[in-house]
Amino acid sequence: MGLALFELPAVSYEGNLKEITDQLVILVLDDGRTFNFKRSTNTKFFKNSKALKAAELKPGDRVALVAKLDDRAFLVASTVTFVEMTAERSAEIAAGVRRAQETADAASPVRGWDGPQLKRRALDEPGPIPDPRAGQSPSDDPLIAKAQDAALSFSEALPNFLCEERMQRFSRDSRMIGWKPLDTISAEVIYEDGRESYRNLKINDRPTNKKMEELSGSWSTGEFNTTLRNLFHPASAAVFQSAEYSRLLDLPARVYDFEVRQENSHWNIQVDFQKITPGYKGSVWIEPASGRVLRMEMQAVDLPPEFPMDQVETAVDYAFLPIGAAAVLLPVHAENLGCQRGTDYCNRNVIDFRNYRKYVSDSTVKFDP
Structure with missing residues (x-):
């Protein structure tokens, strides 16, 4: 009896393109995180619903990227789509970043203690x-x-x-x-x-x-x-x-x-x-x-x-x-x-x-x- 195989769900990201190489698509998200996605022969690039070559996308372009985890737990880019930016869209992105940071700042720490620290000042000899x-x-x-x-x-x-x-x-x-x-x-x-x-x-x-x-x-x-x-x-x-x-x-x-x-x-x-x-x-x-x-x-x-x-x-x-x-x-x-x-x-x-x-x-x- 064989095992039933299942496909992991795709995940979507949007951000500014940093670099495309033969092996990677590097994306900078709005919160500052940089993601390295593997590029494969099946990675497709689009603009206005039309296919384009990867070289036509430039660093700084806004893109939406869909990726899947491979069997080695690497994120592999499936599609990379150019996103046309407008003033309204820019304002919407900035507001979303602010809301996310405000929510994180207001949240109570889940860790039920102060946590470990590497600070040494209290151990200095003699005292300050x-x-x-x-x-x-x-x-x-x-x-x-x-x-x-x-x-x-x-x-x-x-x-x-x-x-x-x-x-x-x-x-x-x-x-x-x-x-x-x-x-x-x-x-x-x-x-x-x-x-x-x-x-x-x-x-x-x-x-x-x-x-x-x-x-x-x-x-x-x-x-x-x-x-x-x-x-x-x-x-x-x-x-x-x-x-x-x-x-x-x-x-x-x-x-x-x-x-x-x-x-x-x-x-x-x-x-x-x-x-x-x-x-x-x-x-x-x-x-x-x-x-x-x-x-x-x-x-x-x-x-x-x-x-x-x-x-x-x-x-x-x-x-x-x-x-x-x-x-x-x-x-x-x-x-x-x-x-x-x-x-x-x-x-x-x-x-x-x-x-x-x-x-x-x-x-x-x-x-x-």
Whole structure:
């Protein structure tokens, strides 16, 4: 006796076309989410009920897209139809976005507790000392200018190196139960000429041919340069507010709170086939003598109501480490946190970087057990 097969229902989306390639149709929805749809030989394109070639559609065109899930849970575009925009239609779209955000803002959190957090300020030693210059304009703060110069020149001054990354992944679905281990990802990280790459990935010490971005579950990249550079880049227009003095890693530190608006953000968060670039806020610990960042915390804000996660946070700790004859500020620890919207289910990654050494083409890292 055979099994009855059923076809999954089609789903419809409308938004602005970002790109069409031989493999993908990339659509930006009105709430800021970016969807990557697979393109197949059966994907059809239309305008005014007439078929057209994909090349006739341009980035920025308004389109309606119908897609179906394939047997590997990828969304495959069935039809892509050009939508003629009018002033009335534009106003209707804008009103719908506002209503969705207002509904999300007014809703009570479903998660029955405050949820996990990565914030560390309460653990700083010694306690905070009031900052007499807290009211100073951040744009006039010389330490922010110094940190900006240090962050933007970081990649140019950084030598080529490699290290070991070990990422332990956990989950929890209740405030009454602790974090449950899922697996451990290990890899060699190569930083060469301003770019980071990964090789020799292992899952629970078993080699895999997958790339980092092909792993299931949650993962992250960019701890070595991208995160800091994005925060301090002028295009991000980050607003800094001096908060307090503190100490970290036995070094004096000045703590600043910051905020980056969504339209200036370069932080990408991806869940399955959809991606967003949210605004974010957080805190940064700066060592006054060098202007180097010792710790950075950031939390996504105003996540779209339809995005699968309603809490995303990340934190990175840096320390001065020897690479060859020089002491270089490098990430030593990072954590990422994400919680599914409206549930108690959260994922947490704990990442450690170690065994740094100068990189030459035949370098390898020995992984400690």
